[in-house]
Amino acid sequence: MSSVKIITTEDGSHSLYHQDLKETYHSFHGALQESRHVFIDKGLRYWRTKEGLPDFLKIFEVGLGTGLNALLAAQFAMDSGISIEYTGVEPFPLEEATIDQLNYVAQLESGAPGDDRLKNTFKRIHSVKWEEPVEIYPYFELTKHQIKLEDYNLNSSENFDIIFFDAFAPNKQAELWELSIIQKCYKLLKKGGVFVTYSAKGQLKRDLKSAGFEVETLPGPPGKKEMVRGVK
Ligand SMILES: C[S@@+](CC[C@H](N)C(=O)[O-])C[C@H]1O[C@@H](n2cnc3c(N)ncnc32)[C@H](O)[C@@H]1O
Numbered sequence: 001m002s003s004v005k006i007i008t009t010e011d012g013s014h015s016l017y018h019q020d021l022k023e024t025y026h027s028f029h030g031a032l033q034e035s036r037h038v039f040i041d042k043g044l045r046y047w048r049t050k051e052g053l054p055d056f057l058k059i060f061e062v063g064l065g066t067g068l069n070a071l072l073a074a075q076f077a078m079d080s081g082i083s084i085e086y087t088g089v090e091p092f093p094l095e096e097a098t099i100d101q102l103n104y105v106a107q108l109e110s111g112a113p114g115d116d117r118l119k120n121t122f123k124r125i126h127s128v129k130w131e132e133p134v135e136i137y138p139y140f141e142l143t144k145h146q147i148k149l150e151d152y153n154l155n156s157s158e159n160f161d162i163i164f165f166d167a168f169a170p171n172k173q174a175e176l177w178e179l180s181i182i183q184k185c186y187k188l189l190k191k192g193g194v195f196v197t198y199s200a201k202g203q204l205k206r207d208l209k210s211a212g213f214e215v216e217t218l219p220g221p222p223g224k225k226e227m228v229r230g231v232k
Contacts, residue, residue: 004094006101008222013107016066016098025065027198029223031108033067037221039069039164042229043196044076049164051192055082060160060188062149062167062176064088067125068104070142071166075108077139081183085133087143087160089152099126108210124217142184149176149184159190165197170204179207189232200226 004016004025009074011030018025027034035118048054061069070086077084105119121136128134133143149167163185167176175181182204185195195208205228208215214229220227 004098006098013068013104014066014102015226016094018168021168021172023168024189026068026078027221027224030221032104032223034221035068035072038196038198038231039229040076041073042160042227043164043194043220046229047194048082050194051161056084057082057161058085058159059087059162060166061086061088061164062185064090064093064144065166066094066099066102066104068121069127069166071104071108071118071122074125074140075118078117078137081139083141085138085143087142087145089145089147089149091146091148093146094126095131096126105186149181152184154184154187159193160188161190162192163189163195165195167197170199170201177201177204177207179210182207182211182213186213186232191232193232195230195232196227200228202223204228208211 003019005019007015007017007024009015009026009031011033013030013032015024015026015031017205031126058188064070071103073086102126105122124136125142129212130144130146133141136142145164167173195213205215208230213232216229217226218229
């Protein structure tokens with residue numbers, strides 16, 4: 001996709017600006033801060049604590065994009081010695097030249113020079129084949145689907161523990177925030193499963209409730225007042 005431009009957000013980490021949509025991939029207050037707060041802390045860490053620290057879990061991401069959330073989940077798996085099966089849908093994969101310039105690994109590795117695990121993980125997240133499960137490293141298996149969420153087939157035997165819902169904002173991509181999509185997310189989750197997103201729109205909260213989720217409004221990452229979590 002050539003309509004994206006690399007930008008540096010306020011915490012020093014990169015994001016992308018989508019020139020047609022006039023929208024960034026992350027909060028300009030800090031891409032890394034946002035991903036850590038919304039998806040890792042309020043999603044992954046929360047689910048794991050709530051469930052009694054299981055050592056295996058399955059994550060589904062809507063909009064794999066730069067791979068930042070996948071990289072942070074892989075880092076979480078490495079640090080805590082747990083296994084994660086990660087599935088991501090992304091209809092518009094980024095060009096290699098764009099991915100190669102992203103500074104996430106450098107931002108994350110500042111305290112651990114010489115450790116190439118994150119670098120290799122990030123590379124493999126983007127270079128491995130689509131449409132089949134691939135072991136990125138022993139604790140992290142990735143399946144990438146080049147498809148829109150709307151077209152993703154629900155498979156009743158494949159339920160997830162956590163959904164990282166990281167679509168473009170509702171005012172830019174309304175079709176991904178419709179009730180039918182929220183209901184699809186509900187079906188994708190196991191009982192007790194967690195849906196997290198950076199948005200805190202009133203309509204989203206109403207739709208999550210009507211789909212059957214228990215909904216919480218939580219403090220957002222720096223620069224954003226609120227975010228939303230739903231538990232099935
Ligand atoms: C806000 S960006 C976030 C990307 C990614 N999570 C990241 O951290 O870089 C939204 C992503 O959703 C993808 N997307 C666009 N339409 C989609 C659709 N219909 N289904 C799933 N993903 C979609 C975009 O290409 C983009 O990568």
